[in-house]
Amino acid sequence: MRLPQIQIQTTDIQIDLQIHKPVQHIEQPRAQQSIAQPAATLEIHTRKGELSIDSSDARRDLGYYPTGEMIKRYAQEGHQEMMKGISRRVREGRQMMLSAGKGQEGAVIQQIAVQNTGPKRPGPYNIKFVPSIGSVKIKYKPATVDVNIQRNQPNIDVKVNKPIHDYTPGKVTGTMIQRPRVDIDVIG
Numbered sequence: 001m002r003l004p005q006i007q008i009q010t011t012d013i014q015i016d017l018q019i020h021k022p023v024q025h026i027e028q029p030r031a032q033q034s035i036a037q038p039a040a041t042l043e044i045h046t047r048k049g050e051l052s053i054d055s056s057d058a059r060r061d062l063g064y065y066p067t068g069e070m071i072k073r074y075a076q077e078g079h080q081e082m083m084k085g086i087s088r089r090v091r092e093g094r095q096m097m098l099s100a101g102k103g104q105e106g107a108v109i110q111q112i113a114v115q116n117t118g119p120k121r122p123g124p125y126n127i128k129f130v131p132s133i134g135s136v137k138i139k140y141k142p143a144t145v146d147v148n149i150q151r152n153q154p155n156i157d158v159k160v161n162k163p164i165h166d167y168t169p170g171k172v173t174g175t176m177i178q179r180p181r182v183d184i185d186v187i188g
Helices: 056-061 067-099 107-117
Strands: 005-011 014-020 023-027 032-036 041-047 050-054 137-141 144-150 155-159 164-168 171-178 181-187
Touching: 067 107
Parallel strands: none
Antiparallel strands: 005 181, 014 171, 023 164, 032 155, 041 144, 050 137
């Protein structure tokens, strides 16, 4: 016994597609930016340093005196020497008065002459530092500097521009070249 057979034959569809690709253009314009930095405010206040040097004591140690002081000093020394001279003459006069006429015959005057001109022993010798230590007085008041800085914030102005966007969508068109088909035959 023979069974009938079914024969199926298919034909695929054929389509011709025209594809137009989409076109997209994006452009970002630069932002407009303005930056300004105001200068900082700077204030500087200074007070000068003061240096004072007093060397008057050192100059005195070296024998240099101000004119007025030197005049007073010489006057005082002259007055003291004058008073010493007066007291010496009074002492010598009293000595001559008390011992005169007692058979000395001029021996009193010789004693007075020996007292005034006899060998004198020099004074003590020692090392002296001229000028003396600490005779120059130095005072220093240091300078001061006050610095004040006022910082100013920068001024920033930004204008952001929107992007430029052009878009042309794509397009697909198709034409059917061959239609699909199914053929069924029964054989047998």
